[in-house]
Amino acid sequence: xxxxxxxxxxxxxxxxxxxxxxxxxxxxxxxxxxxxxxxxxxxxxxxxxxxxxxxxxxxxxxxxxxxxxxxxxxxxxxxxxxxxxxxxxxxxxxxxxxxxxxxxxxxxxxxxxxxxxxxxxxxxxxxxxxxxxxxxxxxxxxxxxxxxxxxxxxxxxxxxxxxxxxxxxxxxxxxxxxxxxxxxxxxxxxxxxxxxxxxxxxxxxxxxxxxxxxxxxxxxxxxxxxxxxxxxxxxxxxxxxxxxxxxxxxxxxxxxxxx
Ligand SMILES: [Zn+2]
Numbered sequence: 710x711x712x713x714x715x716x717x718x719x720x721x722x723x724x725x726x727x728x729x730x731x732x733x734x735x736x737x738x739x740x741x742x743x744x745x746x747x748x749x750x751x752x753x754x755x756x757x758x759x760x761x762x763x764x765x766x767x768x769x770x771x772x773x774x775x776x777x778x779x780x781x782x783x784x785x786x787x788x789x790x791x792x793x794x795x796x797x798x799x800x801x802x803x804x805x806x807x808x809x810x811x812x813x814x815x816x817x818x819x820x821x822x823x824x825x826x827x828x829x830x831x832x833x834x835x836x837x838x839x840x841x842x843x844x845x846x847x848x849x850x851x852x853x854x855x856x857x858x859x860x861x862x863x864x865x866x867x868x869x870x871x872x873x874x875x876x877x878x879x880x881x882x883x884x885x886x887x888x889x890x891x892x893x894x895x896x897x898x899x900x901x902x903x904x905x906x907x908x909x910x911x912x913x914x915x916x917x918x919x920x921x922x923x924x925x926x927x928x929x930x931x932x933x934x935x936x937x938x939x940x941x942x943x944x945x946x947x948x949x950x951x952x953x954x955x956x957x958x959x960x961x962x963x964x965x966x967x968x
Contacts, residue, residue, distance in 0.1 A: 731770055735763050735905075736782050739770055740968050742909050744961035745954070746823065747778035749913045756825040756897065759809040760905045762787065769813050769822075774801040781967050790814045792875060805871055807878030812901050815882035819901045821908035826897035829919040834858075834892035841892065841918070843934040844925060847946055848918025850889055850911055852939020857892045858884045870896045890915060910950045913957075 739760050746752040754776045762768035768787050772780040786802065787795040792810035794802055809822045833841040834857050843851040860870055863880035870893075872878050881899065885891040889911060890900045900915060902908035925931045934942065 729764050731762050731764060731785075731787065733782075735760060736770065736785050737968070738905055739772075739785060740780055740782055741958050741961065742821075742823075742905055743772060743777040743780040744964065744966055744968075745909055745957040746825070746912060747776075748961040748964060749916075749957060751823070751825045751827050751912045751916055752777045753826070756823075756827075757803055757805070757809075758821070758823045758905075758908070759788075760821045761813055761819070766813075766817075768795065769809055771803065771806060771809055773799070774803050778964070778966050792878070804873050807875050808872045808881060808899055809878075811875060811878030811882040812885065812899070815879070815885075816887075816901065818903055820903050821901070821905040823900045823908050823912040824897065825900075825912060825916075827912075827916045827919070829916045829923065830892065830898045831896070832923065833919060834894045834896070834898070839926065841915075841922065842931075843939045843942075844918055844922045844931065846934070846938075846942040847914040848921075849934060849939040849942035849946060851915065851918060852934055852936055852943070853888060855890050855892055856884050856886065856888055857894055859894050860896070861894075906950050906954050907947065909957075910947070910953060913953075914946075 742758045746758055756777060757771060759769050759771040762770060767790055770785050771788055772784045773786055775784060786799050788806060788810060789795060790810050790813055792806045805824060808824045812819050812822050833839060841851055841855045843849045858881050860868055863877055872881055889902060890898060892898050900908055900912045902911060
């Protein structure tokens with residue numbers, strides 16, 4: 710009888726209370742994304758990656774102001790869609806957090822945002838005669854086009870090129886429109902996606918595409934993927950994101966950064 714009672718007690722024990730905190734898996738993946746993007750040369754001491762909160766779509770997760778390679782789970786902060794940290798005791802935060810907040814505000818489909826100063830990509834934002842186009846199947850998503858954000862139009866002459874206000878973030882989001890990536894003239898690029906791993910994947914292959922395109926342009930006329938090829942190749946290669954992620958995760962772990 711006593712045994713049955715203990716068993717019943719086990720059955721009715723209350724499930725773990727949902728505190729509304731982001732899941733540990735989401736935080737772990739965001740830390741890994743920071744390390745991968747550094748390891749792959751997309752981010753250096755600067756640039757950042759964020760993900761939308763998995764329990765509250767009006768919030769997103771982004772590290773405090775620090776180099777991406779050094780981000781640990783303890784450094785991840787929660788922000789609202791005005792770019793304000795939720796905690797009043799938050800440490801120093803990224804100046805350009807409005808890139809993220811305004812992208813999430815403008816686009817309900819966006820679940821992750823990467824902002825980089827990738828040196829391979831920057832030339833395509835400053836040479837009006839040449840546009841970034843898909844040169845190989847892994848960069849196929851670029852077939853949808855990649856607009857260029859001219860901050861002079863939004864920030865006026867003499868601005869420092871940084872997205873340092875919600876207004877500038879909103880201008881960037883407006884020019885991004887429904888695209889997956891936007892070049893920022895004289896600054897870098899911003900990539901958005903419906904999942905964190907896709908945003909990382911596209912950031913890595915956008916950079917590789919830019920490197921290859923620069924090489925090819927030096928050789929002669931370039932035969933780019935057609936719109937139809939780009940669409941078909943995107944569907945195929947993006948079915949393999951986990952394969953690359955698993956390898957990059959181990960490569961980044963081998964650098965020895967704390968999680
Ligand atoms: Zn920047």
